[in-house]
Amino acid sequence: MLRLIWKNAWRSRRRTVLTILSVAVSLFLLSTMLCYLSSGEQQLESAGASLRVVTRHQTSLTFFLPEAYTAKIAAVPHVTVVQGCVWWGGQIKGKEMSLFMSTIAADLEPTEKMWDDYRFEPGVLDKMRGELRGAVIARRALERAREQEGWEIGKTVTMTSPIFKHDIELLLLGTCEGPDESIVLFRRDYLEKVRGNPGQIGYFWARVDKAENIPGVCRDVDAMFANSESETKTETEKAFMQSFMSMMGNIEDLVRNIGLAVVAMILMVAANTMAMVARERTTEHAVMRCLGFTRGRIAVLFISESVLISLLGAAVGVGGAVLLYRPGKFDAGGMAPFFHMTPSTTATGLLVALGVGLVAGAAPAIAAARRSVVDGLRRVD
Amino acid sequence: MGLILKYNIRNLFVRRVSTLMTLAGVAMVVAVFLVLMALAQGILSIGETTGDPLQAIILQKGTNAETSSGIPDEAADEAENVGMVERDPNGPIVARDLFIVIMLPRPDGGAPANLVVRGVTGRAFDIRPEVKVDGGKRPRGSDIIVGRPLSKRFAHLNVGDKVHFGKRDWNVIGHFDADGQAWESEVWVDLPEIQADANRKNTVSSLFVRLNRPEDLEALNEQLEKSANTKQLKAMTVRDYFKGQTGTAQMLQVVGGFITFLLSLGAGLGAMNTMYAAVGNRAREIGTLRALGFGRFTILVSFLFESALIGLAGGALGCLIALPVNGLQTGTMNWVSFTETAFSFRITPAMLGVGLGIGGLVGAVGGFLPALAAARRPILASLRAT
Amino acid sequence: MSDALAEVTGVTKDYKRDKQSIRVLEALSLTIPRGDFLALMGPSGSGKTTLLNLLAGIDQPTSGKITVDGKTITGLGEGALAKWRSRTTGFIFQLYNLIPVLTAYENVELPLLLTSLSRAERRQHVMQALDIVGLSDRSKHFPRQLSGGQEQRVAIARAIVVDPVLLLADEPTGDLDAKSADEVLTLLQRLNREFRKTIVMVTHDPKAAARATRILHLEKGQLVETAA
Ligand SMILES: Nc1ncnc2c1ncn2[C@@H]1O[C@H](COP(=O)(O)OP(=O)(O)OP(=O)(O)O)[C@@H](O)[C@H]1O
Ligand SMILES: [Mg+2]
Numbered sequence: 001m002l003r004l005i006w007k008n009a010w011r012s013r014r015r016t017v018l019t020i021l022s023v024a025v026s027l028f029l030l031s032t033m034l035c036y037l038s039s040g041e042q043q044l045e046s047a048g049a050s051l052r053v054v055t056r057h058q059t060s061l062t063f064f065l066p067e068a069y070t071a072k073i074a075a076v077p078h079v080t081v082v083q084g085c086v087w088w089g090g091q092i093k094g095k096e097m098s099l100f101m102s103t104i105a106a107d108l109e110p111t112e113k114m115w116d117d118y119r120f121e122p123g124v125l126d127k128m129r130g131e132l133r134g135a136v137i138a139r140r141a142l143e144r145a146r147e148q149e150g151w152e153i154g155k156t157v158t159m160t161s162p163i164f165k166h167d168i169e170l171l172l173l174g175t176c177e178g179p180d181e182s183i184v185l186f187r188r189d190y191l192e193k194v195r196g197n198p199g200q201i202g203y204f205w206a207r208v209d210k211a212e213n214i215p216g217v218c219r220d221v222d223a224m225f226a227n228s229e230s231e232t233k234t235e236t237e238k239a240f241m242q243s244f245m246s247m248m249g250n251i252e253d254l255v256r257n258i259g260l261a262v263v264a265m266i267l268m269v270a271a272n273t274m275a276m277v278a279r280e281r282t283t284e285h286a287v288m289r290c291l292g293f294t295r296g297r298i299a300v301l302f303i304s305e306s307v308l309i310s311l312l313g314a315a316v317g318v319g320g321a322v323l324l325y326r327p328g329k330f331d332a333g334g335m336a337p338f339f340h341m342t343p344s345t346t347a348t349g350l351l352v353a354l355g356v357g358l359v360a361g362a363a364p365a366i367a368a369a370r371r372s373v374v375d376g377l378r379r380v381d
Numbered sequence: 382m383g384l385i386l387k388y389n390i391r392n393l394f395v396r397r398v399s400t401l402m403t404l405a406g407v408a409m410v411v412a413v414f415l416v417l418m419a420l421a422q423g424i425l426s427i428g429e430t431t432g433d434p435l436q437a438i439i440l441q442k443g444t445n446a447e448t449s450s451g452i453p454d455e456a457a458d459e460a461e462n463v464g465m466v467e468r469d470p471n472g473p474i475v476a477r478d479l480f481i482v483i484m485l486p487r488p489d490g491g492a493p494a495n496l497v498v499r500g501v502t503g504r505a506f507d508i509r510p511e512v513k514v515d516g517g518k519r520p521r522g523s524d525i526i527v528g529r530p531l532s533k534r535f536a537h538l539n540v541g542d543k544v545h546f547g548k549r550d551w552n553v554i555g556h557f558d559a560d561g562q563a564w565e566s567e568v569w570v571d572l573p574e575i576q577a578d579a580n581r582k583n584t585v586s587s588l589f590v591r592l593n594r595p596e597d598l599e600a601l602n603e604q605l606e607k608s609a610n611t612k613q614l615k616a617m618t619v620r621d622y623f624k625g626q627t628g629t630a631q632m633l634q635v636v637g638g639f640i641t642f643l644l645s646l647g648a649g650l651g652a653m654n655t656m657y658a659a660v661g662n663r664a665r666e667i668g669t670l671r672a673l674g675f676g677r678f679t680i681l682v683s684f685l686f687e688s689a690l691i692g693l694a695g696g697a698l699g700c701l702i703a704l705p706v707n708g709l710q711t712g713t714m715n716w717v718s719f720t721e722t723a724f725s726f727r728i729t730p731a732m733l734g735v736g737l738g739i740g741g742l743v744g745a746v747g748g749f750l751p752a753l754a755a756a757r758r759p760i761l762a763s764l765r766a767t
Numbered sequence: 768m769s770d771a772l773a774e775v776t777g778v779t780k781d782y783k784r785d786k787q788s789i790r791v792l793e794a795l796s797l798t799i800p801r802g803d804f805l806a807l808m809g810p811s812g813s814g815k816t817t818l819l820n821l822l823a824g825i826d827q828p829t830s831g832k833i834t835v836d837g838k839t840i841t842g843l844g845e846g847a848l849a850k851w852r853s854r855t856t857g858f859i860f861q862l863y864n865l866i867p868v869l870t871a872y873e874n875v876e877l878p879l880l881l882t883s884l885s886r887a888e889r890r891q892h893v894m895q896a897l898d899i900v901g902l903s904d905r906s907k908h909f910p911r912q913l914s915g916g917q918e919q920r921v922a923i924a925r926a927i928v929v930d931p932v933l934l935l936a937d938e939p940t941g942d943l944d945a946k947s948a949d950e951v952l953t954l955l956q957r958l959n960r961e962f963r964k965t966i967v968m969v970t971h972d973p974k975a976a977a978r979a980t981r982i983l984h985l986e987k988g989q990l991v992e993t994a995a
Binding site for chain 2: 015026029163254258273
C-alpha cells in the first residue's frame with residue numbers, strides 16, 4: 001500500500017518535484033512569519049518571568065526624572081537594587097542608518113545584580129570602573145559591527161544619538177551575552193559629564209525581591225511621587241515591552257493575514273496538481289474499481305498521495321527554516337533576539353502542510369468516487 | 382497571429398479549473414505585494430505631502446528631530462525677524478511649536494503608546510491652512526483639539542472627553558483634518574499652557590516658516606549663523622524633515638520585496654506545473670501546427686502568451702482583492718520621535734500597474750520552460766503523442 | 768521543368784532507438800509525376816508514414832535527396848522548411864488533428880495566417896475550401912460538433928486552402944466508417960482530377976487504394992509497383 005502511494009507520487013517526477021518545491025518555498029516563508037510572531041511572544045514571556053520593574057515619567061519616556069529618585073526608590077520595601085538609565089539610542093557617527101544598537105547609559109554599580117540574565121565577560125565590569133568612557137557590547141552586536149565597521153574590543157568608537165545633540169566616544173572594553181543581543185552599555189556618569197551634569201534619568205530599573213511583591217512596589221513607588229513635580233509610572237518589564245510592541249502598530253495582524261494568503265496559495269498549487277493527477281487517472285481508477293477496489297480505498301490512496309507530496313514540501317521548507325533559524329544563529333540583525341523555530345512553530349508548519357494535503361486531495365477524490373465505473377472507462381481522452 | 386492567441390485564450394477556458402487555481406495563486410502574491418506596498422506608500426505619502434515645498438522648519442543644531450530640539454525665546458524672537466519669510470500685516474508668519482511626547486492607553490484597553498502633543502499659537506494655523514478644525518475651534522486654556530484619526534487609536538480622544546496627561550485633565554473640544562499630513566497624528570494644545578505644564582517655559586522645539594523663494598533656505602541659514610543667539614539654529618525644508626522620518630516605509634518595502642519574491646517563486650512553480658500539463662496535453666495540436674508550417678518561435682510565443690495571460694488575470698484579481706484596503710486607517714511607529722503616526726493604506730495606479738506586471742511576469746517566467754519544451758519538441762514526437 | 772513533381776533519390780532512413788539503429792528505408796528512389804494520385808500500401812511498420820513525413824518535410828532522411836516542385840528540401844534549415852511546408856504541401860492525418868478549440872472555419876484559416884493575405888482574402892479562400900469539401904454550412908461548428916467524416920473533410924479543406932501542389936494523406940480513411948470513407952475518397956479523387964492536385968495517400972485498405980491512379984507497395988524499405 002505505502003509502496004503504491006510512493007510509486008504513484010513519482011509517476012510524473014517533474015510535476016511532483018515542482019509541486020514540492022512550490023510548497024516548500026511558501027512554507028519556508030510561512031515559517032519565517034511564524035518565527036516573527038513567536039519571537040514577540042517569547043520576548044514577552046521571558047519578560048514576564050522577570051523580577052524587574054520600570055519607573056518612568058508619568059507623561060512619557062521623553063521626560064526625565066531627577067537623579068534623586070534613585071535613593072527614594074531604593075528605600076521602598078522589597079526593592080533590592082535600583083539602576084538609573086538613559087536611552088541614548090546610539091548610531092554610528094556618519095552611518096546613522098547602518099546598524100541598530102540599543103545603546104544605554106546606566107549606573108555601573110547595580111549592573112551585575114540587576115541583569116542576572118546576562119553573562120558579562122569576566123572582569124569587564126571591573127575594567128569599566130576604571131574607565132569613564134568604557135562600554136560593554138553584546139557579543140552579537142560586536143560581530144556585526146566588526147563585519148561592517150571593523151569594531152574591535154579595545155577600540156574607541158564615536159556614536160551619535162537621535163535624542164541628544166552631543167556625540168560620545170566609547171572605549172569598547174568587553175562583551176556580554178543575554179536576551180537583547182543588540183545592546184551597548186556605557187556609564188551614566190560619562191553621559192552626565194558630557195551633558196553638563198543635569199542630573200537627569202530617563203527611567204529606573206528596580207529589582208523586587210519576590211514576584212508577589214511586584215504590584216505592591218509599583219503602587220508604592222508611584223504613590224510616593226504623586227503630586228510631585230515629576231510624577232511616575234511604574235510597571236512590569238512585560239508591560240513596558242508591550243507598550244513598545246503596541247506602538248509598532250497592527251503588524252502582527254498584518255503578518256497573520258499575509259500568512260493566510262500564503263496558505264491559500266499553497267493550497268491552490270497543491271490542489272491544482274492533484275486535480276491534474278485525478279484527470280489523468282480517471283480511466284485507471286475505473287479499472288481499479290473493476291478489479292474490486294472500493295471507492296473509499298481509492299480515495300484513501302489518492303489523498304495519501306496528496307498528503308505525502310505536501311509533507312515532502314514541508315520537509316524541505318519547514319526543515320530549511322529549522323536549519324536556518326536556529327537559536328542564537330539568526331536574529332534579524334539583533335532586532336529580533338528570539339527569532340528562531342520553536343517546536344510549536346515547526347508543528348504549525350507541518351500541520352498546515354497536512355491540512356493542505358488533505359484538502360487538496362479530497363476534492364478530486366470525492367469527484368472521482370462519485371463517477372460511475374462506466375463513465376470513468378469511457379473517458380479515455 | 383490573432384487566431385493563434387484566440388487558440389490560447391480558448392484553451393484557458395477549456396481547462397478552467399487548472400487556470401483558475403493557478404490564477405488564484407498568482408492573485409495571492411499580487412494582493413500581498415499590494416497590501417504591503419500600500420502600507421509603505423501610506424507612510425511615504427506623509428513625507429511627500431506634509432507642508433509645502435516652501436515651508437521650512439528651524440531646529441536646534443545637532444538634532445534631527447523636534448523631540449530633542451530646544452529653542453530659547455530670545456533665539457526664537459531673533460530668528461523671527463531675520464527676514465526672507467512670508468509676512469502678513471501682523472508681521473512675519475512664524476509658528477512657534479513645542480513638541481511633547483505623551484503616552485495614552487488604547488481604546489480597547491491595550492498597552493499604551495506614545496503620541497505627539499504640539500503646543501501651538503494662532504500662527505500654527507496661519508502657516509498650515511490645510512488644518513481644518515471642526516467648527517473652526519482653537520485650543521485655549523485646557524481646551525485641546527485632536528487629529529481625527531487619533532480618536533480611533535487612543536482612548537479619551539473623542540469630542541467631549543476629558544483626557545489626563547502632564548499634570549492635569551484636558552477637554553477635547555474638536556477634531557481636525559489635515560489632508561493626510563503629519564499633523565493629523567497630533568494633539569494640539571495652547572502653547573503657554575503646555576509650556577507651563579511640561580516645565581518648558583520660555584522654550585519651544587521648533588519654528589515653522591514659509592520661505593519667499595526656495596533659494597532663500599541657504600540665505601536664511603546664513604542669516605541665522607550671523608548672530609550669537611541664532612547660531613545654534615538651522616533651517617531645513619519641512620518636506621526633507623518629514624521624509625527623513627519614513628524609515629519604516631523603506632523597511633516595509635524591503636520586507637515586502639522579500640515576501641513577494643518568495644511567493645512569486647511558489648506561484649511561478651505552480652504556473653510551471655500548469656503549463657507543462659497544458660503543453661503535454663496538447664502535444665498533438667502543437668505537432669499539427671508545426672506540420673502546417675508554424676515555426677518554433679510562434680509556438681514559444683503562443684504558450685508564453687497563454688501563461689502570461691493567466692498571470693495577468695491573476696494580477697488583476699490580486700488588485701481587486703487588495704483595493705479595499707486603500708484608505709484604511711492604521712498607525713505605525715515613527716522611529717525618530719518614537720511616537721505613533723496615523724496614516725492610511727494608499728494604493729496608487731502605478732502600484733496597480735506594478736502588481737499586474739508582477740502577475741504577468743510570474744506567469745511568463747513560470748511558463749517559459751514549458752513553452753520552450755513545446756517549441757523544441759520534434760514535430761514527429763509531438764504528432765505521435767497520444 | 769521536368770514532368771516529375773517529386774523526386775526521391777537514394778533515400779535511406781535510420782532510427783536510433785537507445786544505442787541500436789534500425790533502418791526503415793534503404794536506398795529508396797521514387798518519382799512522383801505531376802497530377803499523380805499515388806496510393807502507398809504495405810504491412811505495418813514498413814515505413815509508409817516515414818516516407819510520407821519525409822515528403823512533407825517534417826522529417827529528414829539519413830542520406831539521399833528529396834526534391835519537390837523543383838526545390839531540394841533535404842538539408843534545409845528549420846525555418847526555411849517550415850515556410851516551405853506552409854506553401855507547398857497539405858497534410859491530412861488519420862486522426863484529423865483539428866484544433867478542438869477552433870471552429871471549422873478557424874481551423875481552415877490557420878495555414879493562411881502564414882501568408883500575407885488580407886482578412887477578406889483569407890475569408891474568400893476559407894469559404895472556397897469549405898465549399899469544395901461541402902461543409903460551408905458548418906463553418907461555425909467546433910470539431911466535437913462534427914462527425915468523423917466531416918472532421919476529416921474539414922482537415923482536407925485545411926490542407927488545400929493554401930493551394931499546395933502536393934497533398935499528403937496518412938491513412939485518411941483509417942478511422943472512418945465505409946460511407947464516410949467513401950465520401951473522403953471521392954473528394955480526394957475530385958481534387959486530383961478537377962484541381963490537378965498531386966496526392967500521395969498511405970492506406971491499408973485495397974478499396975481505398977483502388978481509387979488512386981497508381982499503387983506502390985512498400986516492403987522492408989523497398990518499393991514494389993503494382994498497376995492500379
Ligand atoms: N521516431 C521513431 N523512432 C524510432 N523508430 C521509429 C520512429 N518512427 C518510426 N519508427 C520505426 O520505423 C518503422 C516504420 O514506421 P512507420 O510509422 O513508417 O510504419 P508504417 O508503415 O507507417 O506502419 P503503420 O502501417 O503501422 O502505420 C517502425 O518499425 C517504427 O517502429
Ligand atoms: Mg503509419
